Amino acid sequence: MNTKSDVVIYNYLDTFFCCYVENEKLCEDMVSDHTLVYICSGEMILVTKEKRFILKKGDSFFLKRNHLIRKIKQPTKNGESFKGLFLQLKTPFLKKMFAEQRITLPVNGGKSTGNSHHVMLEKHLFFDGLFMSLEQYFNTKEYPSTELMDAKLKEAVFVLLQLKPELSSVLFDFTDPWKTDLADFMINNYKCDLSVEEFARYTGRSLSTFKKDFARIYQETPSRWLVKKRLEEARDLINNKGQKPSEVYLNIGFKNLSHFSTAFKKQFGYTPSVAAAKKGGDHRMLPTIR
Secondary structure, eight states, X not given: OEEETTEEEEEETTTEEEEEESSSOEEEEEEOSEEEEEEEESEEEEEOXXXXXXXXXXXXXXXXXXXXXEEEEEOOTTOOOEEEEEEEEOHHHHHHHHHHXXXXXXXXXXXXXXXXXXXXXXXXXXXXXXXXXHHHHHHHTOOOXXXXXXXXXXXXXXXXXXXXXXXXXXXXXXXXXXXXXXXXXXXXXTTSOOOHHHHHXXXXXXXXXXXXXXXXXXXXXXXXXXXXXXXXXXXHHHHTTOOOHHHHGGGGTOSOHHHHHHHHHHHHSSOHHHHHHHTSSOOOOOOOOO
């Protein structure tokens, strides 16, 4: 179990997760494995480049692996705490299931799920039954055996395939992601709360190759570049857009307000609260960030 203030996350076999959020927001960006999500209470906001989706109690959706999408977990306005169940369908398990069950994929991939990294799922008794049974394990603190968990994972896949047959070409696509353009990826995603190792993974590189390619492009370490880039963005949002520090820090990749304030003062010589009070009154020059 991981806890952070009023956020509680239960983790079973690094595959099945239950997340509670009482009063604050919890923002996450990475999706490393195919994930089936069910909202028990509260709400989750999915933020894509095109749209924001608000998911509420009883909603379920599927997230594709190896991509970034902002997921904001929070209570409702009337104070209902967030509770969500997350079932990860990892590649080794899917490979094993594909071989054992002799699953046949549709010719030419069948019906396409499009380019979206998430798939909304219609409400159905199959999903309700699956997740209600799984929820009981966290409520009673009596977790299933590995054999029973394996059976539940298979049940989840079969439910997906019955209700969304087109997901077969996604679930059982085991090709490695192509190496992406590093500069383009960093400019589009530097505000995501990811480690350097995770940035390497999402650009299709080993950590050593990522650092080498990064140094060639930016002549700077990834960690230093990320902090400077995020702080420049924060200063602009505070000085020129009138946003409060408490509104800014999560959206630019900082985990907490205290760390953000310390880094901001170290970079610019004054705190975010002072910047907010001035609202553009101090525009001292800083080295250009590539």
